[in-house]
Amino acid sequence: MKIAFAPLNVPLQRRLQTAAVLQWIFSFLVLAQVCLAAFVLLALSDWWILALLYAGWLWLDWDTPVSGGRRSRWVRSWTVWDYFRDYFPITLVKTVDLDPKKNYIFGFHPHGVLVAGGFGNFCTEATGFSRLFPGLTPHLLMLPFWFRVPVFRDYIMFGGLVSSSKSSLSYVVNRPEGGNVAVIAVGGAPEALDARPGALTLQVLNRKGFIKLALKHGAQLVPVFSFGENELFDQMENPTGSSIRVLQNRLQSIMGVSLPLFHARGVFQYSFGLMPYRKPIHTIVGKPIPVVQTPSPSSEDIESLHQVYLQSLTQLFEQHKHTYGLREDQHLTFI
Numbered sequence: 001m002k003i004a005f006a007p008l009n010v011p012l013q014r015r016l017q018t019a020a021v022l023q024w025i026f027s028f029l030v031l032a033q034v035c036l037a038a039f040v041l042l043a044l045s046d047w048w049i050l051a052l053l054y055a056g057w058l059w060l061d062w063d064t065p066v067s068g069g070r071r072s073r074w075v076r077s078w079t080v081w082d083y084f085r086d087y088f089p090i091t092l093v094k095t096v097d098l099d100p101k102k103n104y105i106f107g108f109h110p111h112g113v114l115v116a117g118g119f120g121n122f123c124t125e126a127t128g129f130s131r132l133f134p135g136l137t138p139h140l141l142m143l144p145f146w147f148r149v150p151v152f153r154d155y156i157m158f159g160g161l162v163s164s165s166k167s168s169l170s171y172v173v174n175r176p177e178g179g180n181v182a183v184i185a186v187g188g189a190p191e192a193l194d195a196r197p198g199a200l201t202l203q204v205l206n207r208k209g210f211i212k213l214a215l216k217h218g219a220q221l222v223p224v225f226s227f228g229e230n231e232l233f234d235q236m237e238n239p240t241g242s243s244i245r246v247l248q249n250r251l252q253s254i255m256g257v258s259l260p261l262f263h264a265r266g267v268f269q270y271s272f273g274l275m276p277y278r279k280p281i282h283t284i285v286g287k288p289i290p291v292v293q294t295p296s297p298s299s300e301d302i303e304s305l306h307q308v309y310l311q312s313l314t315q316l317f318e319q320h321k322h323t324y325g326l327r328e329d330q331h332l333t334f335i
Helices: 012-043 048-060 079-087 116-122 144-148 152-158 166-173 188-192 209-217 243-255 299-320
Strands: 090-094 104-109 137-142 161-163 180-185 220-227 281-285
Touching: 012 048, 012 079, 012 152, 079 116, 090 116, 104 116, 104 166, 104 209, 104 299, 116 137, 116 180, 116 281, 137 144, 137 166, 144 152, 152 161, 161 166, 166 180, 166 209, 188 243, 209 220, 209 299, 220 299, 281 299
Parallel strands: 090 281, 104 180, 104 220, 137 161, 137 180
Antiparallel strands: 220 281
């Protein structure tokens, strides 16, 4: 295989952008394991008292990820996130104003491999969420497993990440003062296994839990489509029924996380590696769907609202697809 190396005279700004994304990849793929190993080593060292003190803090703080988390505006505003944004680049597009007196559930599509658009737009201030949506506080939901890892849990909560458990989502969208946004990558881990350039298939037909909670708490539903999210990585071929896909599904059922075999480019060359391609991401926040609070929604209520949501998501995609380079014959497929 011929390797295409990056030129030596790359501008400093681009090198800083690459470094910013590299640390994000490290945080996403390796930091949790490093934090866990460091905690174990600390507990076995002469400084074990520090590990004991942190364990006590962890016990006292155990419910924070399901109680709105603990964000840090300082961390969300780090300059490194500006370089992260500019690497792709990432753009957040508002279509309508959102009333800060209400609570919202943003359905984020597609999941992509690493939810880069979701992170850049809702876990940092690099794309100007607070400026575009004054009075609203975004909370990106993440698998509960990650909030059990020492130190790592505190770091991700600083960005506004919270647990994706039902109690966590209910806490966020049930605040009487309003102004809270729960952001859910609806397709979840299974959808990541199909994330590759050109993919427009969304796993949403059987995803109705967020619909039920929206009805239960009266939270407004907002479809969000992130153009370019699936263009960042290639994946090994893993069609349904293949041995690779069977193994991935089995590991997902055991671990709760998917393991897409993705690849793209490297730091100093463009031929292989785990760095994403420099492809633009345009995240479009659609119009809110009014939801009447129904404390005990029936299956008919849920199905009816789910259909309205799918129609709104389709309209959002069709309305903006030409602007971001898609053809007329390209449409969303729901499974």
